[in-house]
Amino acid sequence: MLIERCTSVEQLGWLELRQALWTDCATEVQLLEMAEHVAIPQRFADFVAYSDWGKPVGLAEAAMRTDYVNGTTSTPVAFLEGIYVLPESRRQGVAASLVAAVCGWARECGCDELASDAALENPLSHAVHRALGFEETERVVFFRKRLAGG
Numbered sequence: 001m002l003i004e005r006c007t008s009v010e011q012l013g014w015l016e017l018r019q020a021l022w023t024d025c026a027t028e029v030q031l032l033e034m035a036e037h038v039a040i041p042q043r044f045a046d047f048v049a050y051s052d053w054g055k056p057v058g059l060a061e062a063a064m065r066t067d068y069v070n071g072t073t074s075t076p077v078a079f080l081e082g083i084y085v086l087p088e089s090r091r092q093g094v095a096a097s098l099v100a101a102v103c104g105w106a107r108e109c110g111c112d113e114l115a116s117d118a119a120l121e122n123p124l125s126h127a128v129h130r131a132l133g134f135e136e137t138e139r140v141v142f143f144r145k146r147l148a149g150g
């Protein structure tokens with residue numbers, strides 16, 4: 001397996017893996033976000049995993065967060081924004097390798113912590129996080145109050 005950091009929106013497999021992970025995000029929005037990521041490498045780091053035959057099989061995206069991140073004690077912290085592995089390539093250590101690459105980037109940036117989140121109703125994600133060395137810190141519920149219209 002080979003892990004490559006994305007340095008161009010043309011990175012083989014990046015768009016397709018993103019589309020598989022964030023299915024409700026339009027392609028033009030995906031491409032805009034990817035362009036932003038490669039333009040600000042000190043803030044974003046995206047990694048694609050390739051099989052021994054060169055097929056893109058997994059994606060991890062991370063960002064440097066300067067605002068407070070729940071459960072952390074330092075700032076800035078690296079944040080795992082998304083991770084996805086093709087169904088046929090799962091349980092082969094692809095996600096573990098991708099997270100290792102993200103950790104390497106975060107350490108190079110001087111971070112002490114890598115944070116992440118998962119939906120309450122996604123126990124698979126919780127199990128994978130724990131297996132990859134994350135510890136659970138907090139459970140939160142987000143709220144909003146619409147301000148338009150009184």
Ligand SMILES: CC(C)(COP(=O)(O)OP(=O)(O)OC[C@H]1O[C@@H](n2cnc3c(N)ncnc32)[C@H](O)[C@@H]1OP(=O)(O)O)[C@@H](O)C(=O)NCCC(=O)NCCS
Nearest residue numbers: 083084085089090091092093094095096097125127128131
């Ligand atoms: C979550 C996901 C990225 C894991 O990718 P993966 O390459 O299969 O993960 P790995 O092979 O590196 O697994 C690492 C460890 O996580 C745990 N794990 C992985 N898949 C698991 C599953 N389906 N059930 C329970 N534990 C699991 C295991 O402990 C595993 O180690 P092991 O295989 O030696 O037992 C992949 O299943 C996926 O893309 N799911 C859909 C997207 C998603 O839910 N993303 C958010 C998840 S954090």
